[in-house]
Amino acid sequence: MEIKFKVRLSQFVCLLGSVLLLLEAARQISIGLTLTALLLAVGGTMLLVVSLAHELFTLRWFRTLVMLSVALIMSALVLLAPQQHLMWLWGFAVLLLYPRPRWLAPACALIGLVTTWLALAQLGSDWLSLGIGITATLMALGAIGGRRQQQVWMQLERRGRRDSNRAIWSQYQLMRDLPREIARADREDIHIELILLAPVKTGRLANRRLMNTLDSAALPHETRYQLDDGALAVLLVTRGERMASLRRRQLIEHLAMPIRARVQPLNDSDPSALDLKRLSAHLSDEPQPITLLPPLPRKPADADASSDDALSDHGRDTLKPASAADKVAVVPSRGNDH
Structure with missing residues (x-):
């Protein structure tokens, strides 16, 4: 009985993302210590922990803590420096793809919409409507994909072997x-x-x-x-x-x-x-x-002759x-x- 695990690729993606965030944080700290640089360093460190101890992400409380922290960090980055970090708005839709508690999806969606409103309000009503529409559409697609991922996650709970590190x-x-x-x-x-x-x-x-x-x-x-x-x-x-x-x-x-x-x-x-x-x-x-x-x-008595899974009377x-x-x-x- 052998099970193939797609853990290595996920660990590599998390490790690559943590390296990019930490490099950007180091670049900004070299110019001047700012709050955005500290937030990037915290986010990069969290991704590094997830990549090196990937089995922790299977724990519900740890996964919830990481996802909620990432949502708050992205919101803070967009609000503190919208000219540099406005692109992080798409990250809220990505969060909805992961298996999560039911209350976390509306919480992340609310944080994303409020962040979009505050970041684009100064650009005028046209840009504000366009930004909220795009963000809401992306999060709706993320929620639909998340429901499918939730079903896949439930099927993985029934797989033969749950942990690649233990038999x-x-x-x-x-x-x-x-x-x-x-x-x-x-x-x-x-x-x-x-x-x-x-x-x-x-x-x-x-x-x-x-x-x-x-x-x-x-x-x-x-x-x-x-x-x-x-x-x-x-x-x-x-x-x-x-x-x-x-x-x-x-x-x-x-x-x-x-x-x-x-x-x-x-x-x-x-x-x-x-x-x-x-x-x-x-x-x-x-x-x-x-x-x-x-x-x-x-x-x-006739179980061996008929079938190995005959019901007992x-x-x-x-x-x-x-x-x-x-x-x-x-x-x-x-x-x-x-």
């Missing part, structure tokens, strides 16, 4: 992998289970630390996933249950941070019965470090005995909630 796949890819991996494990008579992980101390920094540590701790054949609610999962395939128990403990000890784990056995089970949202709910609140979940409903209520090496808490069967 961590998405929940969408997990649901595609499960039928094939379960069928292979049953055919080869090997053990397969899904381990759901979450830090005890919730928060963005704890989740990112767990993600980085898990990416380095897991073996190449142990596929890692990030669920839609932020929890992490590992698809563990071993020769037997005892080996899975030992490997599970080694993996959790290598993470070197307080975590909670739920282990879902998958052998001879129906993958369509797996409710990931329910299994990962309140994972950080588990009293025991490791909780062994009951098996999923079995596949129909009945469940199995017996709990899988927990290994003594795990010291886990076995939760009672909650039934089939799906």
Whole structure:
């Protein structure tokens, strides 16, 4: 499974823009320290940070902060020196192309229109009407393009792999992998289970630390996933249950941070019965470090002969005995909630 990422080009464009802005800021500072030169330096520095740490731009709060700051910087440049920086008005339309919170689009549009009004008011009503018309048209085209980009962004959230720097796949890819991996494990008579992980101390920094540590701790054949609610999962395939128990403990000890784990056995089970949202709910609140979940409903007897993804008609209520090496808490069967 290979995913092509168009990150390098975006980083290069941001880096080129930051270099141009910083060079222009240095030229103006050499002539005389002005407020416009400082604003150009701040804008260039922000683009430099985005280009060098591009993964930060995937964070909603960081992307919102950068876009709002760029809008205010462009507005200040146009108002302070309209003869030199009037061309920055087209930048407001470009901002509307990026994925953003809903409130940010009208905010950027309002800042752009007010800036255009104040900058062109002294040129007369004809120029003012023409400028506002052009700016409004460009921003309308940017908003239309932004809606299309928003749909593409939502599709990218479902792609197999979200991060080019880590071998961590998405929940969408997990649901595609499960039928094939379960069928292979049953055919080869090997053990397969899904381990759901979450830090005890919730928060963005704890989740990112767990993600980085898990990416380095897991073996190449142990596929890692990030669920839609932020929890992490590992698809563990071993020769037997005892080996899975030992490997599970080694993996959790290598993470070197307080975590909670739920282990879902998958052998001879129906993958369509797996409710990931329910299994990962309140994972950080588990009293025991490791909780062994009951098996999923079995596949129909004729599943291998007919189809690997046949729906299950009945469940199995017996709990899988927990290994003594795990010291886990076995939760009672909650039934089939799906």
